[in-house]
Amino acid sequence: GAGVSQSPRYKVAKRGQDVALRCDPISGHVSLFWYQQALGQGPEFLTYFQNEAQLDKSGLPSDRFFAERPEGSVSTLKIQRTQQEDSAVYLCASSFIYRNTEAFFGQGTRLTVV
Amino acid sequence: QQQVKQSPQSLIVQKGGIPIINCAYENTAFDYFPWYQQFPGKGPALLIAIRPDVSEKKEGRFTISFNKSAKQFSLHIMDSQPGDSATYFCAASEDNAGNMLTFGGGTRLMVKP
Structure with a gap:
């Protein structure tokens, strides 16, 4: 596809349920980022991959959050035992590796935990 | 700790006005x-x-002004149009942090016809 694709677009989970959010980056983009955007707020960094290597996971809010990118392309963000405070839009972005190049964002997955 | 502070949170201008957002x-x-x-x-x-x-950059109707000593930068939208109504975020990144972005809190802009 031409852009970053995320699925599902919307997810409603019962509290305690596990969820998996998928990101298909732009073909050839080495870097992949996950951000969390709470309602009315700016996106906040969660984690960063360079190819299949997870170079930074300092933004993951708890050990219930896990991300992977096993083949250096598609990435999955998994949230275990979801809590109401996990409700947010989860954005994926990809870019080339070069300095200060544009990060392209997907449309996000809106997660609502009830 | 919020590393990038953005203001105002919301802004209403008339069509043709010049909204300014600061970070x-x-x-x-x-x-x-x-x-x-x-x-x-x-x-x-x-x-x-x-x-x-650089201290300023223009692309079309959008201009960034940058003041390194004050650690501030701003976005100006010339001849604003109703189609510019959106939320605007400033962001920043370090060279050695991939392209990990630190975002401001956002400004919700409404341009009235």
Whole structure:
């Protein structure tokens, strides 16, 4: 596809349920980022991959959050035992590796935990 | 700790007006400052970006002004149109942090016809 694709677009989970959010980056983009955007707020960094290597996971809010990118392309963000405070839009972005190049964002997955 | 502070939170202007959105940062290692535009239900899209070796950059109706000593930068939208109504985010990143972006809190802009 031409852009970053995320699925599902919307997810409603019962509290305690596990969820998996998928990101298909732009073909050839080495870097992949996950951000969390709470309602009315700016996106906040969660984690960063360079190819299949997870170079930074300092933004993951708890050990219930896990991300992977096993083949250096598609990435999955998994949230275990979801809590109401996990409700947010989860954005994926990809870019080339070069300095200060544009990060392209997907449309996000809106997660609502009830 | 909020490393990039953005103001105002919301802004209403008439068509043709020049909204100005301001951002201030603390981390002197930041060296890339993009502005993103986000429409409801969409992901952020890059508008314009600047590096600290220049004080101003223009692309179409959008201008970034950058003051390195004050650690501040701002976005001006010339001849604003109703279609510019969106949420605008400033952001910053360090050269050695991949392209990990630290975002401001956002400004919700409404341009009235």
